[in-house]
Amino acid sequence: MTTDAFNEIAIPLEGVESEHCALIVDKGLGKVHGIASHKVELNNRRALITADENEVVSNAVSAIRDLGYDVPTIKKNIPVLDMTCASCAISVESMLKSQPGVVAAAVNFATTSVAVEYLPNMIDTAGMQKAVQSIGYDLLIESAEKEAETLEAIHQQKFSALKKKTLWAALITVPLVLIGMFFMDIPYANEIMWVLSTPVVLYFGKDFFINAWKQARHRSANMDTLVALGSGTAYLFSVFNTLFPSFWHSRGLHGHVYFEAAAVIVTFILLGKLLEEKAKGNTSSAIKKLMGLQPQTVTVIKADGREEVLSIENVNKNDTILVKPGEKIAVDGMVTAGSSYVDESMLSGEPVPVLKKESDAVFAGTINQKGSFRFRAEKVGSETMLAQIIRMVQEAQGSKAPVQKLVDKIAGIFVPVVIGIAILAFVSWIVLSGDNGFTQGLIAFATVLVIACPCALGLATPTAIMVGIGKGAEKGILIKDAVSLELAKKVNAVVLDKTGTITEGKPVVTDSYWENEDLHLKQLFFSIEKQSEHPLAEAVVKHFEGLSATAITGFESLTGRGARAQANGSVYYAGNRRLLDEKGIRIGEAFLERARQWSDASKTVIWFADAQEALAVFAIADQIKSTSMQAIQALKQTGIEVYMLTGDNEATAAAIARQTGITAYQAEVLPEQKAAFVKQLQAQGKTVAMVGDGINDSTALAQADVSIAMGKGSDIAMDVAKMTIISSDLNKIPEAIQLSRQTVATIRQNLFWAFIYNVIGIPVAAGILYPVNGFLLNPMIAGAAMALSSVSVVTNSLRLKWKR
Ligand SMILES: Nc1ncnc2c1ncn2[C@@H]1O[C@H](COP(=O)(O)OP(=O)(O)OP(=O)(O)O)[C@@H](O)[C@H]1O
Ligand SMILES: [Cu+]
Ligand SMILES: [Mg+2]
Incomplete structure (x- = not known):
């Protein structure tokens, strides 16, 4: 141990590009308690600090990050061997924390592993291992794949x-x-x-x-x-x-x-x-069960039509894979031929097998029932949803x-x-x-x-x-950290997003109106929506199926409003009424008349326009999930307030709220406003859970005390949220709260x-x-x-x- 001398620790910096930045960082370091001396070397892009205790480094790093600069560190989860007791965990933890270059270390006795964050220029895993060995324990340092096996052995x-x-x-x-x-x-x-x-x-x-x-x-x-x-x-x-x-x-x-x-x-x-x-x-x-879901071999169909049985590591993206009756699906992909029912309960917690036909997504670890089909591999190895779930559950x-x-x-x-x-x-x-x-x-x-x-x-x-998070995973509730699991029981206000959360998120175009039907304009509308990630855009794309796309440039997604792009030197918009109004676009009476009718019928109305006037108006319907009403009732019965926020128009929102028994809702809210709404509830002393599926929900998710994403929603929402409901069934929310209660x-x-x-x-x-x-x-x-x-x-x- 080097507690005697004053250690010099070099902290690499990112984003410190000027004398001015260097000064800011230096000043910031000056405020950190326990640093004996500090200087910032602009040319070497690093800060040098001396301190008699390494623990100070962690404060220095967070001070630098608070100033908006980054410190490149490595984060790793390393198994610890030979710990016999909770106080062993404490010894290992403080030993690691005292090593120059270690920014943070948290040992978990139950999983017998340590989560470390360190400066790679100062220390490596071998160095940490040596320190840990000196007090009678050991770290298992191996490549990630081998680690699980070796550790098990x-x-x-x-x-x-x-x-x-x-x-x-x-x-x-x-x-x-x-x-x-x-x-x-x-x-x-x-x-x-x-x-x-x-x-x-x-x-x-x-x-x-x-x-x-x-x-x-x-x-x-x-x-x-x-x-x-x-x-x-x-x-x-x-x-x-x-x-x-x-x-x-x-x-x-x-x-x-x-x-x-x-x-x-x-x-x-x-x-x-x-x-x-x-x-x-x-x-x-729970983890072992999940790991056991991965089959070891796969039947791949070669270009010449031959069937070949390969071991799982040798499957590549875009391989065509044959799934026989009763077989486990090996990787994530999309069905290209045939159809069958697939049991996805191990991932989603939903007991009823799901019909998979052409262009439906299938997931590794799920079990095919009686039919047979082929699918194209899209995600293999550590990219599959199963692998991600395993990683997430382990970390959690x-x-x-x-x-x-x-x-x-x-x-x-x-x-x-x-x-x-x-x-x-x-x-x-x-x-x-x-x-x-x-x-x-x-x-x-x-x-x-x-x-x-x-x-x-x-x-x-x-x-x-561990048991709580494992049990959640079995029910199709992925919980990313212990904090959320502990907090969920305190939730007394739930904010729900509408599209994709209360509704299916499988919108379908039901009506459309063009003033002058024109193939080129249709192609333009189609091409813009094709690039949009929004679920409504998908409905439009499906509606125009068979049409060929046309060249557009400068596509830009306007969150909460729609999207725009250019073609032949003019600009075109696809989006809601707000977007058109903001751009001062003229809307003909014939359009307005239809828009009113459709939104009264609780349909979402979207527009296609050029810079001057509206060219088309579409009505899109999205069914309410069959389980939403029951879930909302269950939440209300336990005394939890339920709110709905949507970017959609007022009339549609009112209709959906009425049908699901929600009394408090707001329509036409922008993403920032969703977050502000959550904040406002928090200011009233409420513990708020935000439930959403879209990019437009991610700020609100980040703001909420407990954030819940829908598994069928966007990846961004799932990244931000601390919990994911894989089946997207809202009934899992009261279940998650119950699980939290039991765990606590x-x-x-x-x-x-x-x-x-x-x-x-x-x-x-x-x-x-x-x-x-x-x-x-x-x-x-x-x-x-x-x-x-x-x-x-x-x-x-x-x-x-x-x-x-
Ligand atoms: N790609 C798009 N094409 C057409 N309209 C769009 C598009 N993206 C957004 N819009 C319009 O902007 C509105 C608001 O979108 P936003 O994503 O904020 O909410 P939403 O998905 O409709 O509802 P929720 O907030 O309940 O999920 C939509 O209702 C739609 O009218
Ligand atoms: Cu004991
Ligand atoms: Mg949504």
Whole structure:
């Protein structure tokens, strides 16, 4: 560790192009607490800072980013090996944070991984690995694909080694306990017990001592320290009593031996770990299930019509793939021939198979039913939706919930505090009951160390989050971070977008009116809409199917209004009435008349115009999703306010609101106004969930406390939103809120049990009840209780999985 010298850290800068920028950054750094000196080198595009603590770097980097300049860093999720306990997580975390160049490090004990952000010019993964190794842990540094496999193999191997060790330890411990309880009067009882307990404590339990030693070298301590001290004290004390029984006899006392206690502690803690590992494996079963959905081989149809079975890595984009009845679909793509029903429940949570025909999208991991079809591969490997979901769920399961911060703080000081209490108990016993107090004080010392368990505390939050996020994924609710999962239960206002959220988002042109029908104009309209990403544009494109496109230039999307482009030197617009009004475009009476009729029939009206006058008006209908009304009712029934915001016109909005039972809505809102509306609700103290599907919703999504995107919507909305409902069924919103409630309740129960257990267990172990009723906790029982506490926390989290 380099805590002694003042470290110089070079922070690379991006966007610092002028003397002026350099000055701003330098001034910004001047305000960061803890920086000893700083200078900005414009030519080298970097800032040099010195500080006696590396933690300052994180503040410096965020200060630079706050000023609008970027610091190129690398973010990685690296598996951590050999962590046994939540306080190990804290040790690894602070070790990494102290390495020059590490900007941030967050260790998650449940997923046994660390999320690091670092400056690649200062440190690399090998450097971090070395630091972590020095305190007795390790980082698994591998290529991303191999990582999952290797990690799985390592876990498997460790698990079976642990199983063997526990079994042997238990086999030896059972006779030991029998002797200790019933046969203390046989000859050489003490010596026999010494012989039996030695392999258990010193061989099967050697890792506790080794790890405690490694920790001690860095002046830190973790659960292993507690176990090593507790069991080691009992063992050494017993050895002493066996060798020098006269020491106590001469003082008129009996030197009892505690060999069985020393061994039982080790055995129980090994057993507890074994059960914990097993349960922890179950909490991540959702991920394993998702990974298992990927088939290993694919039937590709070659250009000459030959069928060839390839392994999944060898499939390329644009390959034609044959899907036979009952087969799993291997990659994402679009159906080119044939049709069939496909079970997409694993992705969307929707149990009913979906009909797939020509030009429909199919997804990796879904299962074909009875038909057969061919499709063209469009996304392969890590690009498929399945791969993205897996990545997202993994990251989310590793993210920290806000409550975790407090728990981490407590876990960090837990071990030293416990050792303090243990010493205090020992000293008190001697002071209060003299010579006799020494033996009992020593036992109280060992018992306190053994019963105190920081792991239950450390497991309380992450295991519940893992199960909650995994369960969400199974229901087709993708949750990107723990914060959203924790927050969702507080939501009391839901803002819904109309098109694509309440409605199907599959608009169809139902009517159209041209003053002068002209093929070239139609082609122009078609060409503009063809370039637009808006769902309404798709309807127009479909309407003109078969028409050929014509050359346009300078296409520009006007969010909330429509689009424009140029052709033959003049400008053309496709969009809403607002757009035409803003451009001062004339609209003939015949158009206006039809527009009124159509919007009263709750249809969306869009226009096509040149710079002077309207050329055509179209009516587009978009059906309300069959599930929307029920979902809106369900939300209202739980006391949540429901609002609708839409960029569409007033009459259409009113009609949709009426049909779905929404009383509060606003029409013709621009994207910024959607965000402003959310902000306004927040200002009234509400926790707001925004639900949307389009680019026009993304600012509002970013503003909301909980952001929910529709899986069938635009990629941008899904990128911004912290939750995605893959099936786009609004009924999943109350379900997500319910899931959040259950998860938070589980976390609370877990924390309660973890705390109460220590709050009661430690004083009793110290002997607080002894003056009252003569009760002294047996160190063996303490070992069992300690093992049980983390098992019960993990089991409670698993219960969440089965809750409805
Ligand atoms: N490519 C386009 N072609 C024609 N009209 C468009 C196009 N893009 C937008 N518009 C017009 O602008 C209006 C507002 O669009 P916006 O994307 O803000 O909301 P929306 O998708 O209609 O509704 P919601 O906000 O409920 O999703 C649309 O109703 C439509 O009239
Ligand atoms: Cu523990
Ligand atoms: Mg929309």
